[in-house]
Amino acid sequence: MRFGQSQRFDQARPFVALGVALAAWLVAPVALRTFARASFFEMTAPITAAASYASDLQRFWALRLHSKEQLIEAGRDLARLDASYSLSIQQNSELQAEVERLQALLHMPPADHYRFEHARVAQRDFSGWWQRMVIRKGKDYRIPVGAPVVYGGGVVGRVAEVHAYTSVVELTSNPGLRIAAVVDGDTRPISYQGAENPVFGAARGVVEFLPLDVYASATAPKRLATSGLGGVFPPGLTIGRIVHVESSADGLFKTGEVALDPRLAELTEVTVLVAENPG
Amino acid sequence: MRGALALFLTLYLLRALVAEANSALSGAHIWLFAGGLYVAYSALMLPFREGFAASLLGGLLCDSVAPLAFGTQTAVFAAAHVAVYGVRERLQRDETPVRLAVALIANLAFFLALSFARLRLVPAPATAWPRMLSDLLWSEAAVAAAGPWFFALQARTLELARAHGAHPA
Numbered sequence A: 001m002r003f004g005q006s007q008r009f010d011q012a013r014p015f016v017a018l019g020v021a022l023a024a025w026l027v028a029p030v031a032l033r034t035f036a037r038a039s040f041f042e043m044t045a046p047i048t049a050a051a052s053y054a055s056d057l058q059r060f061w062a063l064r065l066h067s068k069e070q071l072i073e074a075g076r077d078l079a080r081l082d083a084s085y086s087l088s089i090q091q092n093s094e095l096q097a098e099v100e101r102l103q104a105l106l107h108m109p110p111a112d113h114y115r116f117e118h119a120r121v122a123q124r125d126f127s128g129w130w131q132r133m134v135i136r137k138g139k140d141y142r143i144p145v146g147a148p149v150v151y152g153g154g155v156v157g158r159v160a161e162v163h164a165y166t167s168v169v170e171l172t173s174n175p176g177l178r179i180a181a182v183v184d185g186d187t188r189p190i191s192y193q194g195a196e197n198p199v200f201g202a203a204r205g206v207v208e209f210l211p212l213d214v215y216a217s218a219t220a221p222k223r224l225a226t227s228g229l230g231g232v233f234p235p236g237l238t239i240g241r242i243v244h245v246e247s248s249a250d251g252l253f254k255t256g257e258v259a260l261d262p263r264l265a266e267l268t269e270v271t272v273l274v275a276e277n278p279g
Numbered sequence B: 001m002r003g004a005l006a007l008f009l010t011l012y013l014l015r016a017l018v019a020e021a022n023s024a025l026s027g028a029h030i031w032l033f034a035g036g037l038y039v040a041y042s043a044l045m046l047p048f049r050e051g052f053a054a055s056l057l058g059g060l061l062c063d064s065v066a067p068l069a070f071g072t073q074t075a076v077f078a079a080a081h082v083a084v085y086g087v088r089e090r091l092q093r094d095e096t097p098v099r100l101a102v103a104l105i106a107n108l109a110f111f112l113a114l115s116f117a118r119l120r121l122v123p124a125p126a127t128a129w130p131r132m133l134s135d136l137l138w139s140e141a142a143v144a145a146a147g148p149w150f151f152a153l154q155a156r157t158l159e160l161a162r163a164h165g166a167h168p169a
Helices: A002-027 A030-064 A068-106 A262-266 B002-028 B035-045 B048-064 B072-090 B096-121 B125-166
Strands: A114-126 A131-135 A148-151 A154-162 A167-171 A178-183 A190-196 A204-210 A222-226 A238-247 A254-259 A269-275
Touching: A002 B048, A002 B072, A030 A114, A030 B002, A030 B048, A114 B002, A131 A154, A131 A269, A178 A238, A190 A254, A190 B125, A204 A238, A262 B002, B002 B035, B002 B048, B002 B125, B035 B048, B035 B072, B035 B096, B035 B125, B048 B072, B072 B096, B096 B125
Parallel strands: A154 A238
Antiparallel strands: A114 A131, A114 A269, A131 A167, A148 A154, A148 A269, A154 A167, A178 A190, A178 A222, A190 A204, A204 A254, A222 A238, A238 A254
16 A cells, blocks of 8 residues: 555656746746846857857958959959948038037937947847847947847847847847838838748738828838837838738728848848937 | 756757757758757656756756746746656667657647747737748757767766766866
8 A cells, every 4th residue: 555655656756846846936036037047048158159259260261262353352342332431421420410400499309329339140040939139249338128230221120138248139020029110201100010930031020000091012112111219219220111011900001011131131240229318 | 966967068069059050040041949859868868856957957048048938948848858757668768769759749849839839929820830830840850860969969978977976086
């Protein structure tokens, strides 16, 4: 009898241990969980950063194999780009001065100013469940949670987590990410949400609350840009192109499909916009 | 607990390799999930306490880098560990194909459980399934390919840890 009871307890012991572990975790303080998460993440960070530095070194040695002729051609192209950008900077300075003069005349609050923090992409994590990337700058460069992240083609996403020397960026294609947006040439705000990362083709998003007079198709797409509402993203940054619209179920608005830039999946460097006058 | 820590080292290496593979394959729209490998060997071969601790640590490692409620994967791994431990005496657990089959089944179960947990965030869930099925197929293929090597690595790491523990320098 006693042997039977002991055997039954031995069989049940793993389930008891599981129950105890789950109960302990459920009643564990939030601070303990936060500390555990941060500790385990920091444990993985050295490998992520080391692999990224090794990849950079590999690229450096690959570039060293380029011939002098190729370097001269690249230098010439860069000089031309440099000249056109210098001109743009001069025009931009004049426009900025004009904006500041008008703001002063109209007693408008100053626009947000951003510090540009360029960061290398250390790791990409693009699944059907989420789309995130780890960048090689964190608390050491005073990167704040929620900061917008951009690249040459527009919005990349926003900073979701900041760690000691890395940060996690949530991409615009991530299903959980929402941005207040506008259609190019229109001021009415609409809602953008990341949707899917399909097997073939670039990631996609969806827009909701589109006014009924907005039309777009794959042959005549409309540029979707940030509205500046919500206080995270500055206005005018490209999110993607609206390639399909249809009436929503209630008939009051339209919903649409947004094609995102395929380069999002292959970025190696991004820029974090750190607000200089937050709030 | 020496065995649990030795196994945790191999799980740490596995996570790093899978993360690098996923980073490299991101442009090809392929993503690998190897959750089954975190549990199979520890549940089949180790005493309960050591194996359970290794599975919990592996789950915490995965949770720390995933945008899920912290502890989700740990709980799923722990439940799977208990389930596999409960049936292991009925399996030819010394055979690599059996270990591999357990890893593949566990991987499938984890993947489906996490997919259903994440699907509520997707605006049009029906459109997300093709990608998830594609990821699942690639993941199962990756687990099948890397499983025998990883089990051998875990067995060798355990041997080294125990030999070192038996004859301290």
